[in-house]
Amino acid sequence: MNDVDIESLKGIAAQLRIHSIAATTAAGSGHPTSCCSAADLVATLFFGHMRYDPKNPHYYNNDRFILSKGHAAPLLYAAWAETGLFPAEELLKLRQFHSDLEGHPTPRLPFVDVATGSLGQGLSVGVGMALCARLDKLDYRTYVLLGDGECAEGSVWEAASLAGTNQLSNLVAVVDINRLGQSQPTAFGHNLDVYRDRFEAFGWRTEEIDGHDIEEILEVLGAVGLGNQPLVILAKTLKGAGISFIQDKEAWHGKPLSKEEADRAIAELRPMAKSGAGHPIPAPTQLPAPKNEAPTSYPPPPYKLGDQVATREAFGNALVRIGEADTRIVAMDGDTKNSTYSEKFFKKFPERFTECFIAEQNMVGVAVGFATRGKVPFASTFACFLTRAYDQIRVAGISRANLKLAGSHVGVSIGEDGPSQMGLEDLAMMRAIAGSVVLYPSDAVCAEKLVDQMALHQGIAFLRTSRPKTPVIYNLEEQFPIGGAKILRQAEGDKATVVAAGVTLYEALKAADTLKNEGIGITVVDAYSIKPLGTEIIRAAAQKTSNVVVTVEDHYPEGGLGDAVAGELSVEGVRVHKLAIFEHPRSGKPAELMAQYGIDAAAIVSKVKSLV
C-alpha cells in the first residue's frame, strides 16, 4: 500500500461527495448525508485497495463490493463513474425514469451484483460469495459496506455467525457508524465497542478506526486476509461528513440539499476534490476460471409407475442426479436436510453444500451470493419457514437472482405437527415475487423433471414438495414444461373440470372414480405449474365442461391455485369454485385433516355434485 497516494484518495473522496450532493439535489430526493459518511471508506476501497478490472465489473476474479446500505447508491455510482466506467455527467440523471441509476442499486447496472435497499441483507450475500470463492479456488475478496442502523437486523447476525464458523477470512465487512438512523440516533451512537463486542462474539476479527482518516483506513485494509477470521472494520464517521453546516446533525436522513445548500457544500469541497480516473487500481490475479457452463439436459430419473415416493424425497434424488451432471449446482439447508432430503446432496457433494443452521434469511442470502457467481443454488427448508426469508426472496426478485427454492411439508397433509409447521401461504407468497416460477409436483417423476427445469431456467423458481409418499403416476418420457399442465382424466360429457396439484391431485383422481360410478364424468387437470399457469390447457378443458371449474389445494384460499385460475380465466367466463383450507387448521392425521377442511375426494365429490 506504500505506493498509494493519500492526497489523491482524499481528493477522490471529496469528488465522490460532490457527485453525491449534486446528483441528489438534481434528483430532488435521495440520501446525500449517508453517502458523505462513507465517502472516505469507498474512495479508499475503490482507488486504494480493491483488486478489480474497472472496465469489466463482471470479471470472475474481481474483488466484490456490496453496498448493503443501498440508500448510499449515489456514492457507489460516483465511484464507478470515477473509475471511468461511464461519464460522470450521467450521475445527474440519478433516479430519473430512463436512467439505470435508480434510487437504490439494482443489477440493471453491470457493477451491481444484487439489489440492496432493504437493509441488513448484504452481508448474507457476501457470505455466499466468499464461500463460492473458496469453492472455486479464486482469491477475490468480498467487501460489504453496512450502515450502523442495519446492524439491528437479525439477518446481519445470522450472516456474521456463519462467516465466523466458516472462518471466511476472504470476507470483509465495513460498518459506517455515523450514529444517526432515519428517525432518531441509533441505539449505540458512536459507542464502537458495542459493535466490536458483538462481532467478536460472533467469531470476527475487529478493527476500530476513524472512518474519515484515509491513512487509518488503508492501514487496516492492508491487513485484510490475515488470520482465519472474517474482518470487520468499525468506522466511526459523521453523517454528512465534509459538509460543515450539516455533518453530524439530526433530521438530515434521506433529504437532498437545496440548490443553495448544495452550492455552498460543493464550494467547500471543491478545493480538495480530484477526479479518480486514471488512478492505478490494483488488478485481480489471474487464476483459472470456474466451470459454470449449463448443460442442455440431464439424465432421466429412475422411477417406475406405482413406486411410492414423497416428492420431497424425489427433490433430494434429483439434486444428486443433476449435481453429478452439472457442477453449477450447489445446495444449502436450514438444519432440515434430513426432512427436505437435501441431505442426499450433502452426502454426495459435501463441499458444494452449506449447512446454514436455523437461519433462513441468511440461507437465502447465501444462495443469492452463490447465484451471482454463476452457480445454481438450491436452498431448502420447510415451505412455511421460507416465510422467514420473504424479504430476502422479494429482493432476490428485484435482483433477478438465479435462485432456486424448495419448500417441503406443505399443507394440512403433514398432519400431527400442527399449523406452525404447515406451509399454507407459500403459493401466495411465491406467486407475488416479480418474475418467479412456482411449481408443485404430485409425483416423483414430475418432481424430478421440474428440478431439471428449475436448474435450466434463469431466475427465481420455487418447488413445493409434500411430506406424504405418493404413487408415481407419470411415465419417464413425460415432459413437464414450465407453464404447462397435464390432463389426466377427460371424456366427452364431463360435467366439471377439477384442477388440483400435489396431494390433492390424488384426491381428484379418487373423486373421478367415485363420480364415474355414479355416472358423472369429470376432467382432472394436474396444475403442476402454478406460475406461469397452464392457462390455455385449463381454459380449453374448462370450456368443454361449461366453464365449471373446481380447484382443490392444500393451501389457504387466498393467493394460491384457486386465485391463480380465477385470476387468469374469469375473463373467459370460467367459474372457479375453490376448495382450500378456509379455517385455522390443527393437529390430526393427514386424512382427518384433509376431510375436515374439505380438500379430500369426498369433498370434491360433494362439490361437483352440488354443481351439476
Next chain:
Amino acid sequence: MNDVDIESLKGIAAQLRIHSIAATTAAGSGHPTSCCSAADLVATLFFGHMRYDPKNPHYYNNDRFILSKGHAAPLLYAAWAETGLFPAEELLKLRQFHSDLEGHPTPRLPFVDVATGSLGQGLSVGVGMALCARLDKLDYRTYVLLGDGECAEGSVWEAASLAGTNQLSNLVAVVDINRLGQSQPTAFGHNLDVYRDRFEAFGWRTEEIDGHDIEEILEVLGAVGLGNQPLVILAKTLKGAGISFIQDKEAWHGKPLSKEEADRAIAELRPMAKSGAGHPIPAPTQLPAPKNEAPTSYPPPPYKLGDQVATREAFGNALVRIGEADTRIVAMDGDTKNSTYSEKFFKKFPERFTECFIAEQNMVGVAVGFATRGKVPFASTFACFLTRAYDQIRVAGISRANLKLAGSHVGVSIGEDGPSQMGLEDLAMMRAIAGSVVLYPSDAVCAEKLVDQMALHQGIAFLRTSRPKTPVIYNLEEQFPIGGAKILRQAEGDKATVVAAGVTLYEALKAADTLKNEGIGITVVDAYSIKPLGTEIIRAAAQKTSNVVVTVEDHYPEGGLGDAVAGELSVEGVRVHKLAIFEHPRSGKPAELMAQYGIDAAAIVSKVKSLV
C-alpha cells in the same frame, strides 16, 4: 427458595419425562428427547420458582412462560397437567384431532399465550410482555425457554438487543443447550461460552449452569431480577436426558420411542418419579389490574372535503386520536416513524411507544407480546419491510393475536426510491394469513375510520397506506365497515365496473370523467376492504355492467385486489380484467411509473374502451 424440596422437584422432573415419553409414543410422533433435555429446567421453573395461579393461567399478574422451542410441547402440557389444571390422562391424547394438545402449542390451550413451533420467535414475544409489565406497573416476570439450535435465528438477537438496551430485568431467557439440532449437532455444541459472549455483548447478564442440577437451577433463579439487565441462563443439557440408552445420541430428534423403548425408559424413570400436584407454587403478588377495557367508539377525525392528506399521515393522526380515548393502544416502529407517521403517537404518548429500530421481526413479536397482555398494538413500517416479519405474522395468525399492522409506501406510486422500497406483494402476503383483515384506504377519512375498526376488531388487521397526498373525498359521517365497499360512481347504462383502492381510486375517478365525456359510463367501486372483500356490493355492481369488471391496483398481479375479486366472483360469472404491476418496476416519478405500468387513468380508459 430454602423451603423448596429438591427431591420433590427431581421427582416431578422424572414425572414430566415419563409423561413426555408416554404421550409421544402413544401419538406415534413428536419430540421426546427435546422434552427430556429441558425437564429439570421446566420442573424447577413451574414447581420451585415461578409465581402464578395454577388454576387461572390468564391471571394478569402471573409470571409468563413461553416455550420458544415449541416442539417440546409435551413437556409443557405435562407441567400444566401436574399443576392440576387438567387430568394427566389427557396427555395421552397428544396430537389427536379432537385434542387441543397439538403437536406444537397454540392458544387453544388456556396456558399458552402464543403459538410456537417456528423457532426463534419466543424471545421477541417475551420482550413485548416484559415491556408491557413495566407499562402496567405489574411485577410479573417473563420466562422464555429457548433451544440452542434456534439461537441461530437472527430474530433472537434482535430481541436480545432490544431487551438489553431497555434493561429488561423482568425478563429471563433459559437456553436448553443440548448440543444436537435436527439434522446434525449445532454449530457450537456444548461450548456454552459462545452463547455467554454473545448474550453479554447484547447487554445481558449470563449464568452458565448444569441444566440437570436442580440445586444449581434454583440458585440462579434465586437471583432473577437483580441488577438492571435481562438474565439468560445457559443450561448445559443432554438431549434425551434421563433415558440412559438414548441421551446425548444423534439421530433422535423428532422421533418417538417404540413401545418397548418407552417401557424401558419409563421403567428407569419410575422409581424417581413423583407427581407435582399439591406442591406449593408461589402465588403472584396482588397489584391493581391494568385498565384494558375497549371503548365502543372513538371521537371523529377532523378533515374536510378536499383536504390533501396522505393516508399514512392520517394513520398517524388516527393513532393519536384513538390513543387518547383508549389506553389499550400502544405502538411500535422500525426506525421509520417519521415516514409512517407513527411519530405522532410517539410524541404524544412516549411511554406507550417502543422504538424497535431496524428489526421488523422483533417488532412484530414485541407487538404480539403486548397483545397477549390486553393491549392493542399498532406496529408500523414500510409495507415492503413487513415481508421481513412474514413468519412472525404467520404465527401470529395461528395465535389469533390481536395484532395491528400498518404498512406505508406501497406500490410504484412511491416513485424515485425504486423497487426495494415499494410494497408490491403485501396484499398477497397479508390476505394469506388465517383470519386476517386487510384494509386499503384511499383518503384520510377512510384511513382514520379504518384505524378505529382495526382497534375495535379482535384479530390481525393490516392497513395499507400510501405515500402521496390524496384529497379527502368522504364526508365525516361516512361509515367504513370491515367487509364493505363504496360505490362512488354509478349510472344506468354503465359499461364496466372499475374496482380500485388507494391511489388507483383517484385514477378510476379521472377515467370515469374522461369516459363520460366520450359517452361511456363506468361504475367506480372503492374496495377499501380487501379481506373480507365487499363481495356483495361488487357483485351487484358488476351484474349491472354485464359482469365486466376492471380491477386496478398498485401491486403485483398475483394475490392482490384482482385475484381477490376474481377468486370470489368468478363463480358468479364476473369477468375480471386486471390492471396491476406486471413488470419489474424501476425508479421514476410516481406519475411516470403509474403510466408505464398501466395503472393510471389513461390505462383504465384504454382498457374499458377495449372491452365495450
